[in-house]
Amino acid sequence: xxxxxxxxxGFAAGVCLAGAAMADTYxxxxxxxxAFIQFKISHLGYSWLLGRFNQFDGTIxxxxxxxxxxxxxxxxxxxxxDSNHAERDKHLRSDDxxxxxxxxxxxxxxxxxxxxxDGKAEIIGTLTLRGVSKEIVIDAERIGGGxxxxxxxxxxxxxxxxxxxxxxxxxxxxxxxxxxVEMFLSLEGIKQ
Amino acid sequence: MIKxxxxxxxxxxxxxxxxxxxxxFFLFGLGLYMVDLSYYDAWYKSAPDLHRSIGLCLFLxxxxxxxxxxxSPPPAPIGRHDWELKIAHxxxxxxxxxxLLTLLAGYLISTADGRGISVFGLFELxxxxxxxxxxxxxxxxxxxxxxxxxxxxxxxxVLAALKHHWIDRDETLRRMLGLKLKTSDEAESDxxx
Numbered sequence: 001x002x003x004x005x006x007x008x009x010g011f012a013a014g015v016c017l018a019g020a021a022m023a024d025t026y027x028x029x030x031x032x033x034x035a036f037i038q039f040k041i042s043h044l045g046y047s048w049l050l051g052r053f054n055q056f057d058g059t060i061x062x063x064x065x066x067x068x069x070x071x072x073x074x075x076x077x078x079x080x081x082d083s084n085h086a087e088r089d090k091h092l093r094s095d096d097x098x099x100x101x102x103x104x105x106x107x108x109x110x111x112x113x114x115x116x117x118d119g120k121a122e123i124i125g126t127l128t129l130r131g132v133s134k135e136i137v138i139d140a141e142r143i144g145g146g147x148x149x150x151x152x153x154x155x156x157x158x159x160x161x162x163x164x165x166x167x168x169x170x171x172x173x174x175x176x177x178x179x180x181v182e183m184f185l186s187l188e189g190i191k192q
Numbered sequence: 193m194i195k196x197x198x199x200x201x202x203x204x205x206x207x208x209x210x211x212x213x214x215x216x217f218f219l220f221g222l223g224l225y226m227v228d229l230s231y232y233d234a235w236y237k238s239a240p241d242l243h244r245s246i247g248l249c250l251f252l253x254x255x256x257x258x259x260x261x262x263x264s265p266p267p268a269p270i271g272r273h274d275w276e277l278k279i280a281h282x283x284x285x286x287x288x289x290x291x292l293l294t295l296l297a298g299y300l301i302s303t304a305d306g307r308g309i310s311v312f313g314l315f316e317l318x319x320x321x322x323x324x325x326x327x328x329x330x331x332x333x334x335x336x337x338x339x340x341x342x343x344x345x346x347x348x349x350v351l352a353a354l355k356h357h358w359i360d361r362d363e364t365l366r367r368m369l370g371l372k373l374k375t376s377d378e379a380e381s382d383x384x385x
Contacts, residue, residue: 086301086304086323086328087301087328089328090332172231
């Protein structure tokens with residue numbers, strides 16, 4: 001094998017490795033609604049109230065070989081809050097809760113992904129909600145990924161987190177059992 | 193005197209007028225009060241329920257009022273100037289218009305997701321229009337602006353009535369209160385219209 005050929009092979013291998021090591025960009029599939037941002041909060045301590053945000057956008061940078069280098073960014077349209085009750089949703093949009101007139105967007109931007117032994121991960125990042133930016137931790141898990149039947153390539157993740165309403169300046173007091181809200185995220189991304 | 197005469201209000205018109213007035217004030221106060229209640233307040237759920245139920249009653253009173261106006265037209269308006277009569281007429285039209293607008297907007301808020309309205313827990317007033325995303329927002333604004341405009345106009349209406357009573361010293365307020373008119377003998381003898 002000639003030296004030049006060896007060098008060329010080495011270069012090609014290097015490019016391939018570099019390419020493999022680079023994270024792919026996945027656009028969160030809100031268009032096809034294979035992505036959900038839901039919340040859950042106790043009602044009086046007696047039952048769960050479930051709701052969701054219908055409009056959001058985001059991207060996930062994911063590298064199968066190096067998942068700890070992944071990152072995620074999501075922007076939520078707060079006025080799209082939907083708890084399946086018009087009067088309650090109107091209240092949720094008001095100053096008592098999300099104040100969507102003043103704060104039409106909520107965002108999450110990851111800073112760090114920490115892999116755990118069980119294959120799951122902790123995503124540490126900043127949630128900006130109602131004008132307050134605070135660090136939160138999302139317990140995340142990759143559910144699966146690969147080619148889809150229509151010529152695309154997808155990755156799917158889920159995550160859960162929780163925080164106190166008070167931490168983000170939400171003034172309404174829903175009682176002792178309802179100080180915290182839990183979030184459930186199911187995000188499928190399509191490779192760009 | 194049940195019906196209105198040329199110069200005096202009958203008992204039906206007076207009752208409808210004052211029932212509306214009381215209900216409007218009550219609903220306005222209740223509306224302001226209920227939106228600021230804390231979650232664990234005993235009235236947090238019952239105040240809005242009552243507000244919606246009484247709202248339907250006011251709507252029915254208003255329909256009866258409009259029908260009764262046809263059956264028994266009100267006495268001739270009292271006023272010294274043409275412009276005064278015209279303004280009074282416009283204010284009366286706006287009062288009834290804003291009242292209906294506010295009532296209907298309230299109904300549209302509560303039925304925006306297709307749910308009906310429980311009336312005093314006795315029966316359900318159904319949602320007549322299909323559910324529509326976001327209707328609670330614009331109809332909410334309409335309800336709020338309508339209610340405040342109505343109250344503003346009511347203040348004007350009251351001031352005008354007091355002006356008639358104290359300054360013009362005419363029968364405008366007395367005849368709506370059902371007090372004995374200076375010309376009551378004529379009024380009694382006047383055949384019901």
